Amino acid sequence: PRSDCLAAEQLCLSDSICNATYRTLEHCALAKTHFLPLDRDSRVRCLNAELDLGNSSLLHCRCHRRMRRQEQCLRIFWTVHSSMADGYFSLETSPYENPANEEHWKTDYNKLAALISGKDCSQLAGDATNPCLTATHVCNLSKKCVRLRTDYASICSRGAGSEDTCDRRRCHRGLRNFFEKVHEEFTKRILFCPCQDELCGERRRKTIVPDCSFQYNTKPNCLWLLDSCLEDHICKSRLADFQQNCQPADLSPDGCSQYKHAACLQAYMGMIGTPMTPNYISNSSVEVSLWCTCESSGNQKEKCDQILGMFESNKCL
Numbered sequence: 001p002r003s004d005c006l007a008a009e010q011l012c013l014s015d016s017i018c019n020a021t022y023r024t025l026e027h028c029a030l031a032k033t034h035f036l037p038l039d040r041d042s043r044v045r046c047l048n049a050e051l052d053l054g055n056s057s058l059l060h061c062r063c064h065r066r067m068r069r070q071e072q073c074l075r076i077f078w079t080v081h082s083s084m085a086d087g088y089f090s091l092e093t094s095p096y097e098n099p100a101n102e103e104h105w106k107t108d109y110n111k112l113a114a115l116i117s118g119k120d121c122s123q124l125a126g127d128a129t130n131p132c133l134t135a136t137h138v139c140n141l142s143k144k145c146v147r148l149r150t151d152y153a154s155i156c157s158r159g160a161g162s163e164d165t166c167d168r169r170r171c172h173r174g175l176r177n178f179f180e181k182v183h184e185e186f187t188k189r190i191l192f193c194p195c196q197d198e199l200c201g202e203r204r205r206k207t208i209v210p211d212c213s214f215q216y217n218t219k220p221n222c223l224w225l226l227d228s229c230l231e232d233h234i235c236k237s238r239l240a241d242f243q244q245n246c247q248p249a250d251l252s253p254d255g256c257s258q259y260k261h262a263a264c265l266q267a268y269m270g271m272i273g274t275p276m277t278p279n280y281i282s283n284s285s286v287e288v289s290l291w292c293t294c295e296s297s298g299n300q301k302e303k304c305d306q307i308l309g310m311f312e313s314n315k316c317l
Helices: 005-013 016-033 040-052 070-080 109-115 121-127 131-140 143-157 168-181 184-192 198-208 222-230 233-245 261-271 298-312
Strands: 278-280 288-290
Touching: 005 016, 005 070, 016 040, 016 070, 070 233, 131 143, 131 184, 131 198, 143 168, 143 184, 184 198, 184 261, 198 278, 222 233, 222 298, 233 261, 288 298
Parallel strands: none
Antiparallel strands: 278 288
């Protein structure tokens, strides 16, 4: 298996040649992060350093969504692959290992009741029409699920709706915590519960407390949203993962290239709690979008539409 980037970095630093190459790449990545223009010689030097790593485990290392020190691991990945982030849409390689498999991701919502055996099922009798409410009850049976869900809900609800008091960064961190640390059995049910009516749809749309995590007072331009994402190691990594796993394909039965629907849903969940947090756009549909607009994008309108289209009209998603 590929080594994780923290272990690969340690290995590289203990070798004098690899160490020197890696230090060069750190300078390249730093220049990129601070948007310092590199002259032609420097760009060539950066590219050569990346090529020099050749078969080093550093070049093929990956990170895990649920690992400790995840941000540090991602920083190492982007240091080694700094040339990949040149264009808006060249984030082709995800820094994450991809553990998703289809079977693991199929949820039979009728079997939810089995999880609640031993509980008073009469209290759930009225929830047949609201699978999102049932999913919440199931979450309440897990100490971890209910604790982390209560955590983000209380942070994100504090002063929600008014720019001054909603702590969006903390809200996002709470959401990421929930989706990273709670078992997918619970999180995917809460986020993807199938609804027949608007009451259920509203509950689903409000899962992530959108007043704080998703909406601003005025819709920002999608390019601004993308820029703030690319400045953040976690967001940039989740976006790369999303781009890799949510490629639409017309001829595929599930609309995804390489039958990646399960991996795409997992990548979508990874975007929640980042500056590019998506959400359902209404109570009556499963369409999702980013909270941004492409009005007044000038000559970058096409690029902007592309960003919005990754979510709004993505067959795979």
